[in-house]
Amino acid sequence: MIFAEWKPIDELVDKLKAHSKVLLVGCATCVAECAAGGEKEVETLAPLLTMALKKQGHAVEISTATLEKQCEWEFVEELAEKVSGVDAVLSIACGIGVQALSERFDPMPVYPGVNTSSLTIREEAGVWAGRCAACGDCVLGETFGLCPIARCAKSLLNGPCGGTRKDGKCEVDADVDCIWNLIVDRADQRGQLELLTEVKKSKNWSGSRHGGPKRVVREDLR
Amino acid sequence: MKTVPESNLSRTLAAGKFALTAEVGPPRSADAAEVIEKAKVLKGVADAFNVTDNQTAVVRMSSIAASKVLLDEGLEPVMQIVCRDRNRIAIQSDLLGASALGMRNVLCLSGDHQSAGAGGKLNGHPGAKNVFDVDSIQLISIVKGLRDDAVQDGGDSVSSPVPFFIGAAWTPFGPPEKFRTIRLAKKIAAGADFIQTQAVYDMKRFGEAMRRTEDMGLTEKAAILPGIIVPRSAGMLKYMNANVPGIEVPDEMIARMKDAKDAKAEGIKITLELIDAAKNLSGVKGVHLQAIEAEHLLPDIIKAAGLLPRPGSN
Numbered sequence: 001m002i003f004a005e006w007k008p009i010d011e012l013v014d015k016l017k018a019h020s021k022v023l024l025v026g027c028a029t030c031v032a033e034c035a036a037g038g039e040k041e042v043e044t045l046a047p048l049l050t051m052a053l054k055k056q057g058h059a060v061e062i063s064t065a066t067l068e069k070q071c072e073w074e075f076v077e078e079l080a081e082k083v084s085g086v087d088a089v090l091s092i093a094c095g096i097g098v099q100a101l102s103e104r105f106d107p108m109p110v111y112p113g114v115n116t117s118s119l120t121i122r123e124e125a126g127v128w129a130g131r132c133a134a135c136g137d138c139v140l141g142e143t144f145g146l147c148p149i150a151r152c153a154k155s156l157l158n159g160p161c162g163g164t165r166k167d168g169k170c171e172v173d174a175d176v177d178c179i180w181n182l183i184v185d186r187a188d189q190r191g192q193l194e195l196l197t198e199v200k201k202s203k204n205w206s207g208s209r210h211g212g213p214k215r216v217v218r219e220d221l222r
Numbered sequence: 223m224k225t226v227p228e229s230n231l232s233r234t235l236a237a238g239k240f241a242l243t244a245e246v247g248p249p250r251s252a253d254a255a256e257v258i259e260k261a262k263v264l265k266g267v268a269d270a271f272n273v274t275d276n277q278t279a280v281v282r283m284s285s286i287a288a289s290k291v292l293l294d295e296g297l298e299p300v301m302q303i304v305c306r307d308r309n310r311i312a313i314q315s316d317l318l319g320a321s322a323l324g325m326r327n328v329l330c331l332s333g334d335h336q337s338a339g340a341g342g343k344l345n346g347h348p349g350a351k352n353v354f355d356v357d358s359i360q361l362i363s364i365v366k367g368l369r370d371d372a373v374q375d376g377g378d379s380v381s382s383p384v385p386f387f388i389g390a391a392w393t394p395f396g397p398p399e400k401f402r403t404i405r406l407a408k409k410i411a412a413g414a415d416f417i418q419t420q421a422v423y424d425m426k427r428f429g430e431a432m433r434r435t436e437d438m439g440l441t442e443k444a445a446i447l448p449g450i451i452v453p454r455s456a457g458m459l460k461y462m463n464a465n466v467p468g469i470e471v472p473d474e475m476i477a478r479m480k481d482a483k484d485a486k487a488e489g490i491k492i493t494l495e496l497i498d499a500a501k502n503l504s505g506v507k508g509v510h511l512q513a514i515e516a517e518h519l520l521p522d523i524i525k526a527a528g529l530l531p532r533p534g535s536n
Contacts, residue, residue, distance in 0.1 A: 153335050154305070154352070158359040159405040161332045162393035162420055163467045171467050172335045184398040197404055199412050202310060202360045202375055 001030035001121075002094040003128055004037060004114035006045070009052050012090065015111045016049065017058040019088040024049070024062055024113070025079065025101065027070035027093035034128055036114050037092035039066040045092065045113065062090075070097025076104050083108055119150070129176075136207020142195070144186040151179035157200040159184070224370050226415060227385035229326040230298045230534035231270040234508075235416065235445045239533050240501060241508025243300060243418065243447060244268040244520055247277065248288035257288050260517050261295035266535040267524045268511070270298040270327055272418070276307065279339035279346055286316060290323050298534075300389060301325045304333025309355035310364065310375050317368060321384045329389035329418065330361040359405075359412050362390055366413030390414035392446070393468035394422075394431040403434045410444045417444050418510040420468040421451040423459070423475055425499035432505045441505035448506060450496050452513040452523065453489040456480035490523055497527045 016022055024046050032038025046062045053060045065082055067075045070093035083089060083105050091098040092113035102110040119132040133150035139157065140147055149155045153163075153172040160180030163171030168181040187193045205211070226232055234241045244264060249256040264271060271292055275285040282288075289299035301320055303313060317328070332354070339346020356364065356375075364375045368384040390409040394402050406417065422428045428448055435441055453459050456479035463471035475492065482488035493511075500509050513519045524530055 153337075154332050154354045154357065156332060156354070156357040158357050158408055159401060160396065160398065161358075162391060162396055163335070164396045164398070165467050166397065168397050172337050178397070180401075181398050184401040188398075188400065193401070193404070196401070197408065199359055199363065199408050201363060202356045205355065 001033045001119070002096075002116060003034045003118045003120040003130075004031050004092070004094050004116040005034075006036055006041075006092070006114055007112070009048060012049060012111070012113055013052050013056060013058075016060055016088060016090065017053060017056065019060060019086075019109075021061045021063070021086040022049075022088045022090055023079075023082055023086040024064045024090045025070065025093065025097075026064075026066035027068075027091075027097050028066055029069050029071075031093055031097075031114065032066075033122065034120065037094075037097075041092060042066050049090075067093075067097075070094075071100055073100070073104070076100050079105075134208060135203075135205065136211070137204050139200075139203075142200075143183050144190070144192075146179055146183045146186065148179050148183065151177075156180065157203060159196065225383045225385050226369075226387055227326040229270065229387050230532075231300065231327050231416065232387045234269045234533050237533065240529070241416075241445065241447060242268045242524065242529050242532065243270050243272060243508070243510045244517070244524075245272040245274065245510070245512040246288070246292060246297075246299075246517065247274050247514075248283035248285065250280065250282050252283065254291045257283070257291040258295055261292050261297050263518050264520060265295065265297055266532060267521045267530065269508075269532055269534060270300045272300040272302055272329060272510070275302040275304045275331070275333065277302075277334060278341065279306065279334050279336045279350075280344055281347070286320050286323070286325070289320065289325050293324050298327065299325060300327040300329050302329045302331060303361065304331045305354050305356055305358060305361055306333035306336060306352050309353050313356070313361065314364060314368065314374055317365060317384060317386070318380065321386065326385060327387045327389060328365060329391065330358050330365060330414070331391055332358040358390065359408055362388055362409055362412040362414050370413075387415050388413050389416045389418060390444075391419065392417050393420040394428060395424075395470045396420070396468040403431065403438060403440075406435060407438055407440055410440055414444050416507075417446045419447070419449045421462070421466075421512070422448045422500075423453075423469070423471040423496070425496060425503065427470065428500075429503045432503050436505045441507075445507035446505060447508040447510045448500050448503075449510045449512065450493060450500070452493045452511070452516065452519060453479055454516065455485045455489070490519070490526070493523055494527050497529070 026037045026042035069075045089110040090113045094116040098112045118130040120128040130150045135149045164178040170176045170178045273285045273289045289301040292299045336350045340348045372383045459471045459476045462469045
């Protein structure tokens with residue numbers, strides 16, 4: 001899922017204090033899964049923000065809505081009436097949702113309420129970890145299903161750096177596995193260590209953001 | 223066509239003499255005098271001197287500039303390049319520039335993560351964007367391409383081969399230990415001519431790792447120089463053992479430093495023993511000696527180890 005976390009309340013107060021009526025909009029998809037922008041979080045954040053704004057002397061009326069998918073135009077359209085009654089929108093969907101609202105309801109100011117950071121999996125209750133970096137050139141077929149682009153701090157393609165801790169964790173974070181340690185283990189368990197001996201040449205990053213803003217046209221679907 | 227340049231280091235190794243490299247960390251300063259001061263202390267005591275590239279992700283004088291200062295002082299640099307801060311365009315451009323300035327040895331590293339800079343008393347730049355466009359092994363391939371085929375990574379040519387003696391690092395004791403020799407083999411297959419290792423304090427265990435490299439035929443293809451960091455105190459050894467990935471310090475050595483009346487003298491004694499042990503290991507072609515923030519100790523240690531004068535010095 002696309003992972004996001006709330007921005008600090010102070011930062012939100014700073015953006016909203018100049019407005020009088022704000023619509024707080026959540027999204028029931030990824031950000032709900034990561035407990036940052038679903039209906040539950042919308043209804044939790046609204047009173048927190050109202051109080052924080054009031055504490056600073058700003059009477060801002062906050063109404064709420066949660067869309068099934070903030071990144072699909074037909075769902076975004078459902079908001080039209082509610083948006084017409086406010087002077088700002090705060091979206092706690094991912095950056096895609098924020099921009100969808102911003103584009104549809106221009107010139108209404110739409111502020112992001114979360115920081116979108118990664119593509120994660122929920123490892124267990126309350127724990128999320130990155131799994132994909134959307135690099136545009138998937139190597140999982142050569143790394144035994146474990147991504148060194150998203151899960152190695154240096155996105156190494158030819159094995160672990162010298163920073164693997166004694167317990168197999170990454171030097172950058174003692175709670176994160178050195179993914180190359182796991183890749184090698186898995187290769188070894190499958191008796192296929194030799195598949196990791198080939199020197200992988202420099203990667204083509206142009207399929208990701210590095211190639212410029214992404215735009216894909218599928219004529220078969222137009 | 224392989225166009226390995228003549229350098230003190232390549233010549234010493236080619237002649238089958240026991241090589242010695244040391245390290246000069248560039249200053250957190252724009253003052254060449256600080257580099258020159260270290261150069262004056264170290265001139266002639268090693269075949270070549272590693273010049274680190276913003277090690278631990280702390281901003282220092284660039285490795286190219288500090289290498290040039292050393293060169294002007296008559297010391298041969300091993301210019302280190304990390305993949306953290308530059309993409310393949312900048313790295314290749316800097317390699318051309320470094321060669322134009324006279325650099326002949328280069329050490330290819332992935333580089334410490336930028337979060338390392340905030341580890342000690344300094345702020346560092348933990349919010350920096352890292353690059354890691356290529357990794358250390360891909361970097362080795364790139365240098366080899368420029369040197370042997372006069373071709374850039376993207377396929378464009380350069381007008382003439384760029385002569386570099388190519389170095390790489392090896393962390394023999396890091397997990398997954400089974401893969402560390404394979405990774406070394408990959409570096410050598412990619413084009414590494416010489417290898418400097420993470421600091422070794424257990425030469426017996428290193429000897430076992432060396433045997434594995436010999437069995438794979440790697441010692442015939444590249445010169446391996448184990449790293450030795452002069453121990454200054456029991457605390458330093460304990461810290462490295464616990465916190466520096468890939469460094470294993472035997473408990474007896476920590477105890478020995480702790481019990482020593484004069485820890486500095488004991489550290490020098492240990493260093494000499496380690497150099498001696500390295501000399502006696504099959505396949506070892508030299509040592510890479512470091513005295514962190516204490517380069518002034520090196521001349522006496524190297525002299526006491528019987529490694530002076532160096533082959534290339536007058």
